[in-house]
Amino acid sequence: MTAEEAANMSTSELLLKLTATCRYDKWQRPQSEQKDQPIKVHAKVHVYFLGAIEAQSLKFTAHILLMFRWRDPRLAIPSGSGLDGRVGSSMGGQGLLLRDKIWVPHVYLSNERESVVMGAERKDVRITLHPDGRVEQALRMKVTLYCLMNLQKFPFDQQQCPLMLESWTYNSSELQLQWESTRPVTVNSELLLTEYRLIDTRTTSTEDTEPLLTAAEPTHPRLRPNDSAIVMELEDEEDRALEENEGLRANFSRLEIRFHLAREVGHYVMDYFMPSILLVAMSWVSFWLDPNAIPGRTTLGTSTMLTFITLTRNTGSALPKVSYIKATEVWFIVCTGFIFGSLLEFAFVNTIWRRKKEVPLKKVNSKYILKSTLTPRMARRQLQSSLSVGSELDRCTSWPHQLNQSNANQLTVHSMDSIHIGNGGGGGGFDSCDTLTSAVSAPNRLDDDCLSIQIPVPGDQSGKLEGQALPPKPSFTTMTPQEVAKWIDQRSRLWFPIAFLLFNALYWGFVWI
Structure with a gap:
């Protein structure tokens, strides 16, 4: 053109x-x-x-x-x-x-x-x-x-x-x-x-x-049983064709x-994260209630748990079912753990509240209170073993000889059949609850029926024993179960919020990175 x-x-x-x-x-x-x-x-x-x-x-x-x-x-x-x-x-x-x-x-x-x-x-x-x-x-x-x-x-x-x-x-x-x-x-x-x-x-x-190119499905005509050679030849041709294609x-x-x-996270922050934080904090209100307030603390814990689960179901309903863990599921698991932990804490303190025996303590601190509360039998066994020496001496019936006035820091025992510790001469002696910890001198055999033992006893020098101080007497105290239950509630008011704040610092740092 x-x-x-x-x-x-x-x-x-x-x-x-x-x-x-x-x-x-x-x-x-x-x-x-x-x-x-x-x-x-x-x-x-x-x-x-x-x-x-x-x-x-x-x-x-x-x-x-x-x-x-x-x-x-x-x-x-x-x-x-x-x-x-x-x-x-x-x-x-x-x-x-x-x-x-x-x-x-x-x-x-x-x-x-x-x-x-x-x-x-x-x-x-x-x-x-x-x-x-x-x-x-x-x-x-x-x-x-x-x-x-x-x-x-x-x-x-x-x-x-x-x-x-x-x-x-x-x-x-x-x-x-x-x-x-x-x-x-x-x-x-x-x-x-x-x-x-x-x-x-x-x-x-x-x-x-x-x-x-894509190879088609191999199809063979209907062959008789004795046509195996033809089948093998056709299969070889198809294999070569597949290799070429x-x-x-x-x-x-x-x-x-x-x-x-x-x-956009504004919707989820206002409709999911803020309400869930408030629900977790609401579960901590039970720590300020009486440990024996069973209806109030139980109702508060269960209603908080059910409300939080309902809130989570509405949030994740529009998401597909995936095999990996999502950030919202981590939040759900931890918040559920805090709410459930407040319920377990109530069950624990209520069980302690209903005990009858006092709790023996070596020291009044968190370590010994929790140890004695969780294992009360072991605590009583330790108390009894520390006083075992004095208890054995209390079961003795008599003291055959008086303390020697000239040697107030030593006494000689000529018979071991019965021993009773009383106030020795010179004002130095053991009462029935003292623990005998001083070393015993080597026995001197006098005859078959007599044994001489020298036992150092406290003198008048303010509890001094030949220039050495006596070991301090173990001091034990006791707390009532009600006092222990209230003590655990007071500590929970501090431990739970601190742990939740630490989790939030880690969680929000992870999702924003």
Whole structure:
């Protein structure tokens, strides 16, 4: 077609002339400007709207304008025809008709669930031809795309939801998808999302390796039992075919947009985390109630637990069932542990409150109170063993000899049949509860029936024994079970809040990193 012929034609006539089947084959891809090079198709996307991102079904909806641009030399207008700018622009049904007459790249959304070209009476498709052979195609589409989400930090998670464009018919050696050099992706400036906020969009251009051919299921005709040789030959041929087809793979050009989305946490903080913190703190009110207030403390603990479980069920109902632990589940487990711990603390102090025997203590501190409370028999056994020496001496009936006045710090025993410790001469002696800890001198055998033993006893020098101080007497005290129960409640008022504050510091530090 000459320039004079093109100048005398209308736009419709020119389009029909250019796309006539006698000179244009729509099934053959255009030749590249450089020989043996793939044709380059430039893409651009405008995002009108991003719908709700459904975590339950791992999908999101978008309204987009998808634009492609490539050059087809067969549609170029001869120079000097007097046509400037665009040769023609066809929209709606006419755009579909024109698209059916020319070659267009077969590009699909590889992560789409469903898609549709928008438009009520006429589909929103536009085809534009330029005199130099450039072709522009624009489609307004509604697409539902899959988005594989990582919900480990829910609701403080950030998602990367992709929109992937990939060539279907031609591999990367025949067709190359490229983003436009300037602003390949634009987003509606008034775009607002309900649960997420759009942080940014990133574009990438990659290649995807896919099998070019897939082997079909082997089928054999019905053979007789004695045809085993034929069966083996057919199987060998199929194995060779599979080995040959295994290497038939090709790279397909791919364009990808990643929408970086961050979840808005205001709703979850106000409707889940703050109420759960208040419920945990409410369970601590039982520490200020009387340990014997069974109805009040039991009702408070169980009602707090049931309310918290109901609150959690409403929060996680819209999430998919995943195999890993989410941040909300960690929060739920720990808060449940604190509420249940307050119930266990009440059961513990109420059990102590109802005891009858006093609790013996070596010292009045947390270590010995808890040890004596948890193992009361062991505490009493230790008390009895420390006083065992004095108790044994108490069971003696008589003391046969008086202390020697001239040697007040020593006494001689000539008979071991019966010993009774009383107040010796010089005012130094042991009472029935004292513990005998001084060393006994080596026995001097006088005869078969007499044994002489020298036992040092306290003198008058303020409890001094030959320059050495006596070991201190073990001091023991006791607490009533009611005093122990109130002591545990007082400590719980401090321990539980401190532990919960430490957990919050670790938890919020983790989710915000």
